[in-house]
Amino acid sequence: MAGSMSMGSDVVAVLPEVLLLVGALVALVGGSFTPREQQWRVRLVTVAALVASAVAAGFGLASPAGPVFSGTYDVDTATGVVRLVVASSTLLVIGLGVEEVAGHRQESETYALLLLSSTGAVVLGGAADLLVLVVAFLLGSIPLYALVGQARTGAAAEGAMKTYLLGALLGIVLMAGVTVLLGVGGGEAGYAGLTAALAGAPAGAVAAGAVAVLVGLMFKAGGVPGHFWVPDAAQGASVTAAAFLTTVPKVGALVAVFRLVEAMPAAVDVQLVVAVLAVASMTLGNLAALGQTAVRRLLGWSTVSQVGYLLLPVAVVGRTDLAEPALLFYLAAYAVTNLTAFAVVAALPGRESLEDYRGLGRAHPCLAGALLVSLLGLLGTPPTSVFLGKLLVATAAWDGGAGWLAVVLVVNTVASLGYYLRWCAPALTFATPVDRSPTVRRWAFQAATLGGVSSILILIVVSR
Amino acid sequence: MLSLVIFLPLVAAVVLAVARGLPDAVARWAWVGVALVEVLLVGVLWARYETPAAGTLAFDEQVEWIPGLGASYHLGLDGLSLPLMALTAVVFAACAVYALRESTRPRSQAALFCFLQTTCLGLFAAADLIVFFLFFDLSIVGMYFAIAGWGHGNAQKSALQFFxxxxxxxxGLLLGFIGLYVASGTFDMVALAADPPLVGTGVTGGLVLAAVLVGLAVKTPTVPFHTWLPPAHTDAPAVGSAVLAGVLLKMGTYGFVRIAMPMLPDAWRSFAWVVIAVGVVSVVWGALVALAQTDLKRMVAYTSVNHMGYVVVAVGAAGVVGGSAEEARALAVTGAVTQMVSHGLITGALFLLAGVLHRRTGTYEMSRFGGLAGRAPRYAALFAVAAFASLGLPGFSGFVAEVQVFAGSIAAVPWTAVALVGILLTAALFLRALQRLLTGERGPASAAFADVRGSELVAVAPLLVLATLIGVLPRPLLEVVEPASRAVVALVAR
Structure with a gap:
């Protein structure tokens, strides 16, 4: 009796996840019974599921339930933030993609896939157990392959293929790592008991297992060494899918990495591995982005570098109290800022290269403003929220005894100026606009404006 | 009150930016109106200002913002910041009047400069490092657009280089701020000055100071970080140059007295000789390079490097504590602050006058002019006054500032007398510029040169009148500055 009682309250505790999953199933099944011109109903269901999930997440955040389902899942502040960020990001993605997706023959499938992958991302972030981690990884990844490939173009097919191959490979690496950790830890899978169980195990084996899991998660985060798919997918997929896959999976994956590193015994310096991956991600992402002329490819590489910055607080887990708030704040700030940039791209269909944005400031001042806010945001200039995020992660790194990481972050930020400005500067000159698309997509336009405004508002009303 | 003064231009900027159908004339006059209201408001602040007790600020405002980081929205004024607030208001008002004849997108320009004014005022009033940094970065973004959008010549490239x-x-500055925070747990400037972290830590303190110094030295700019300045000025519009040289450069030197000296006293004393050396080199190098220019605006730009060099020498000398009287060091700091105000007024005027040349003829090349004194007597008079004020003739603010700088610095560090060469060189180069522009044969560009009139006169003359007033009656300014410089010197000597 007691068991079923607690089971019931556990289900209530994960209501946001349940709502996402139910929404996905309704969208999937309901979509097949809805005529194509009536598919907006499915969109309504999806939006309702996301809003309900966000509201439930808000209540959950106010009074975190703690570990549920025998400690395999942790409903704490971090999970609460992940739920909120994922739900609101997916809402923004749907907003910016209305025109692109509406009337598409797979409209309802798109919504179902978005919701399923969101569920995976949230569960990944909340997982406090190696086996739940594996399930969440698969739940989050498999819809991604379909989302990338949906555009049905050659580039989309290539992107989907790359995503699939890398996802499959790194998924296996992740599972191998989990197996090793289970083996040397005497079958202990929950993070709560893992630290103690691994304390006596051979450090080499623990390190190998932890690194393997870490590398697997880097596929979802889109950081080195699991980053190869990101630029291709961002370029080849629809703008909607590109915006989603460069934002939402990262949110869950980075919190998952945080929890994993936290659970490792002190004898194994996983933090150092994370630091190396952070440096590699930001450096490689920035250097590769410097040479890009296609906007979505450029944004793809830029997200790789952002993962590097996001890994900074993870590299000092357990060494400073700032690590967790820094990571969570940066994640929220990054999500809204990155989506703003994609919303601008979505609002101006047909503009694929940096040159196409010349003179945008004259033709569409509002969109140019949103672009400016998002790119300066990704760069980390005040008054955008990513500035505070960068400040927090750099401070956390320095406070955690890794001041050199803060220096690397600053050097990389300088390098990133090169490409953010290369996009921004011609867009804001008063030169004669290149008029590729006289029509601006209204919904995407609204999403861009909303994103730009909230990217600044987050900074002003931050109350942590 | 202080927040109102700071954010009023921002509100105006938003309104101007949104009101797309606004007639150009209304936009121009709206900017003038806002700028004059700001002058009035700052005047009220000055009238109500009383020197705050040690370790506190006048007009203090503090609102909780990011408690997790020990950062708050904290503003306040003292004798270092109030004169610069006033300078900002005056220079922007002069620019607003000068821009009454602007024909390129006047509404956007007015909005942009109102925004810039908020960033400048906010920076000087900031009492929290994060707020300071926020305004610091925003001023860069704003100036980038001012140069790129309204500049001439190679404006895009110069703007990018500046940015x-x-x-x-x-x-670099941000890294230094993070270092200060990690060592102390707060970003509050008052708290950091009262209880400086990193004292006696040697290397760490030195590194943090180095990071802060690089950030400030780029902005000031000092040799060897000055190379962005001449192209930025040459290609910027006249009002952009006036604001850049008159106000934005002061952010760097203000950072020395506001942040580097009180918050890192230990490291400042250890590295004071580096600061002095950089200052002396800036003074001499800036003057020498200015001497070699044939382009008037480039020449004025290089004299900025020279004039800011005096400030750097003075604040460096204030860090050499052993063997010099506290009064001498306080005198040097007072001279530095006076020099900031003086340079802001005079260089603002010089750049606006250079802008008049460009408006009429499209060139700054001095060899194309000549004989302007006969053709345009009012212009010649204004230019001559500005040039003599800039070279430090007694009776103008530059003299008051430089006398104090040198009296204080040489008493503390005798070999700073080397920098006196700079005064000689500036005198030479300004006299030569006067000769080339105003006297001799009429050059090809002087032929149809119309004299300054109306808005141009109203924009430039008040700047020069103020510079003269400070030169003749410096007491009102010095009474505000002196207590603050004594406080800074005492903080450095801890």
Whole structure:
């Protein structure tokens, strides 16, 4: 009796996840019974599921339930933030993609896939157990392959293929790592008991297992060494899918990495591995982005570098109290800022290269403003929220005894100026606009404006 | 009250930016109106200002913002910041009047400069490092658009170079701020000055100071970080140059007295000789390079490097504590602050006058002019006054500032007398510029040169009148500055 009682309250505790999953199933099944011109109903269901999930997440955040389902899942502040960020990001993605997706023959499938992958991302972030981690990884990844490939173009097919191959490979690496950790830890899978169980195990084996899991998660985060798919997918997929896959999976994956590193015994310096991956991600992402002329490819590489910055607080887990708030704040700030940039791209269909944005400031001042806010945001200039995020992660790194990481972050930020400005500067000159698309997509336009405004508002009303 | 003064231009900027159908004339006059209201408001602040007790600020405002980081929205004024607030208001008002004859997108320009004014005022009033940094970076973004949008010549490239350089510097500054925070747990400038962290830590303190110094040196700019300045000025519009040289450069030197000296006293004393050396080199190098220019605006730009060099020498000398009287060091700091105000007024005027040349003829090349004194007597008079004020003739603010700088610095560090060469060189180069522009044969560009009139006169003359007033009656200014410089010197000597 007691068991079923607690089971019931556990289900209530994960209501946001349940709502996402139910929404996905309704969208999937309901979509097949809805005529194509009536598919907006499915969109309504999806939006309702996301809003309900966000509201439930808000209540959950106010009074975190703690570990549920025998400690395999942790409903704490971090999970609460992940739920909120994922739900609101997916809402923004749907907003910016209305025109692109509406009337598409797979409209309802798109919504179902978005919701399923969101569920995976949230569960990944909340997982406090190696086996739940594996399930969440698969739940989050498999819809991604379909989302990338949906555009049905050659580039989309290539992107989907790359995503699939890398996802499959790194998924296996992740599972191998989990197996090793289970083996040397005497079958202990929950993070709560893992630290103690691994304390006596051979450090080499623990390190190998932890690194393997870490590398697997880097596929979802889109950081080195699991980053190869990101630029291709961002370029080849629809703008909607590109915006989603460069934002939402990262949110869950980075919190998952945080929890994993936290659970490792002190004898194994996983933090150092994370630091190396952070440096590699930001450096490689920035250097590769410097040479890009296609906007979505450029944004793809830029997200790789952002993962590097996001890994900074993870590299000092357990060494400073700032690590967790820094990571969570940066994640929220990054999500809204990155989506703003994609919303601008979505609002101006047909503009694929940096040159196409010349003179945008004259033709569409509002969109140019949103672009400016998002790119300066990704760069980390005040008054955008990513500035505070960068400040927090750099401070956390320095406070955690890794001041050199803060220096690397600053050097990389300088390098990133090169490409953010290369996009921004011609867009804001008063030169004669290149008029590729006289029509601006209204919904995407609204999403861009909303994103730009909230990217600044987050900074002003931050109350942590 | 203080927040109102700071954010009023921002509100105006938003309104101007949104009101797309606004007639150009209304936009121009709206900017003038806002700028004059700001002058009035700052005047009220000055009238109500009383020197705050040690370790506190006048007009203090503090609102909780990011408690987790020990950062708050904290503003306040003292004798170092109030004169610069006033300078900002005056220079922007002069620019607003000068821009009454602007024909290129006047509404956007007015909005942009109102925004810039908020960033400048906010920076000087900031009492929290994060707030300071926020305004510091925003001023860079604003100035980038001012140069790129209204500049001439190679404006895009110069604007980009300006942005890259100063943004790089700002990141150094940010690193230094993070270092201060990690050592102390707060970003509050009052708290950091009262209880400086990193005292006696040697290397760490030195590194943090180095990061802060690089950031400020780029903005000031000092040799060897000055290379962004001449192209930025040459290609900027006249009002952009006036604001850049008159106000934005002061952010760097203000940072020395506001942040580097009181918050890192230990490291400042250890590295004071580096600061002095950089200052002396800036003074001499800036003057020498200015001497070699044939382009008037480039020449004025290089004299900025020279004039800011005096400030750097003075604040460096204030860090050499052993063997000099506290009064001498306080005198040097007072001279430094006076020099900031003086340079802001005079260089603002010089750049606006250079802008008049460009408006009429499209060139700054001095060899194309000549004989302007007969053709345009009012212009000649204004230019001559500005040039003599800039070279430090007694009776003008530059003299008051430089006398104090040298009296204080040489008493503390005798070999700073080397920098006196700079005064000689500036005198030579300004006299030569006067000769080339105003006297001799009429050059090809002087032929149809119309004299200054109306808005141009109203924009430039008050700047020069103020510079003269400070030169003749410096007491009102010095009474505000002196207590603050004594406080800074005492903080450095801890």
């Amino acid at each position: 890259l350089y100063t943004f790089l510097g700002s990141l």
